[in-house]
Amino acid sequence: MNSNRLFPASLRLGIGLAAVVSLSACGSGGEESSAAGEGESCKIGMTQINQTAVFFTQMNEGAQEAAEAAGCELTIANANNDSATQSSHIENFVSQGMDGIIVVAIDVNGVTPAVEAAQEQDIPVVAIDAEVEGVDTFVGVDNEAAGTEAAQWMVDEGLVEGQSYGVVDAKNSFIQNQREDSFRAVIDDNGAEYTQSVNGDNVQETAANAAQDLITAQPDLDFVYTTGEPATVGAVAALEGSDDTQIIGWDLTKEVINGIDSGLVRAVIQQNPKQEGIEAVNELVAILGGAEPKGFIGVPIEIVTDENVDEYRSIYP
Structure with a gap:
């Protein structure tokens, strides 16, 4: 893909304020949800494994937070644990004219053809959590x-x-x-x-x-x-x-x-799923702004036991 693809001029030059994204979690039926204020210029589509695991909802929160900061419209589609649905999401994102795509893959091989088709349209793709061959950057744990x-x-x-x-x-x-x-x-x-x-x-x-x-x-x-x-x-x-x-x-x-x-x-x-969501959106923002893809952004793990669990209690009240 062309790593020098740029944002529209209004976003590239910083004209206007970033609109706030107010994104509610998708339902279990695989439907998409998006919310964006007027004047947003960057559109990102994200296909998520499901909306029930806290891990994935925290990842969504991180992506939403980063999208707000960048002034981007974020659309999260719920695959509901079905790999074929994820491929359809990616195809839909292409037809909808998304500027960038995030994939949290169920089956890394199953979504590859759709990812390749998106990149043929000069749309950068970032994978979170599971590495998909050929994406611009993978964000997550080894x-x-x-x-x-x-x-x-x-x-x-x-x-x-x-x-x-x-x-x-x-x-x-x-x-x-x-x-x-x-x-x-x-x-x-x-x-x-x-x-x-x-x-x-x-x-x-x-x-x-x-x-x-x-x-x-x-x-x-x-x-x-x-x-x-x-x-x-x-x-x-x-x-x-x-x-x-x-x-x-x-x-x-x-x-x-x-x-x-x-x-x-x-x-x-x-893991740190919220940070993974943040890093994925920020990476797409950078690529769309002309930066070379990083290829891999590592998010380290921590082994949690009774000795250090107190650090996490406020995250899971």
Whole structure:
């Protein structure tokens, strides 16, 4: 794509005030919502995985905040966990004349043709959370490296050797597969005993049922590894009151913090989804203003335990 594409002159020269974007979350039916004040010149379309996980709603908040600051109109479309819907979103954004597109991909391969078609129209595309081949910039965590980091933390804490475990994952999520594979490679090499993985489909209720099935089939697990927010929240619900099995998971919520307080959750790999949303919009603003794409913007993880969870309580009241 042409990285020298510019904003319209009114925005490029700073004429006028940035209008405030007032964006409400989309419903569950995949419809789009947008709000923009008069006079805005920059239009950004964002296709989001779902609007139920706190992780994604915080990402939306960050994107909205950055769009407000840049004077851009932000349209967020809810894919409702369907990759084909995301491709349709991208196609619609192209036909609507969006200046830039943000993709939070369910299936990184499934959306690639639509991304390529957008770029053929000289529309820059930024991916958040899951890296899509060929995008201008990827914003997020190196999920494979983060899975390895979390596993090594467990090894260093003496929580691995001789311990049996199962996994609640999301088979439809490329990045959650990365998190699982890299985590398992380290702990299996250090003496952990793997039993089985169950699919939560990145949906909290489904993940809770899957976690319950796992515990029923494997009642003597020492810990459960969960690869995303719905899986972690679902496992907390399924294991509430358990004295024998702990959870090592991804992404905080109020329920997960309660799990840390009770001792059920030993550690959480925490990202910064709001910052990811901010960085994605800012990167599109920079590209549209003529800057070269950065290619990758890393947002580091933090491993949250009972020792540092207090820092996050105000975020999840």
